Amino acid sequence: MSLYFFRISHGRYSGASDQPSEFESREAAWAEMTRVCANLVGSISRSLKQNAEWHMELLDESSKPVFRIRLVSESLG
Structure with missing residues (x-):
């Protein structure tokens, strides 16, 4: 069994x-x-x-990202 932490980032906020x-x-x-x-x-x-951009990461026990899911909004013009 391994331990993981979730981290969410949105703009200047990251927790x-x-x-x-x-x-x-x-x-x-x-x-x-x-x-x-x-x-x-x-x-x-x-x-x-x-x-x-909003994203969620799954960090391993040493706080290194293992997975990331991103939601990005872009204005194209």
Whole structure:
């Protein structure tokens, strides 16, 4: 079992969870990350400004990113 931390960044805000989550594999950690992200994306996309980025990362025990999911809005003209 490995310990992981979630970190969310949006503009100048960035915050990581204080409590680790324990998963038996990277695949299990990825599955949980996508589930959590799916629950958040609707509300985040409704308040996302133009040319902004929101992302969620899963960090390993040494705080290195393992996975990242990004939501980016771009003004194209």
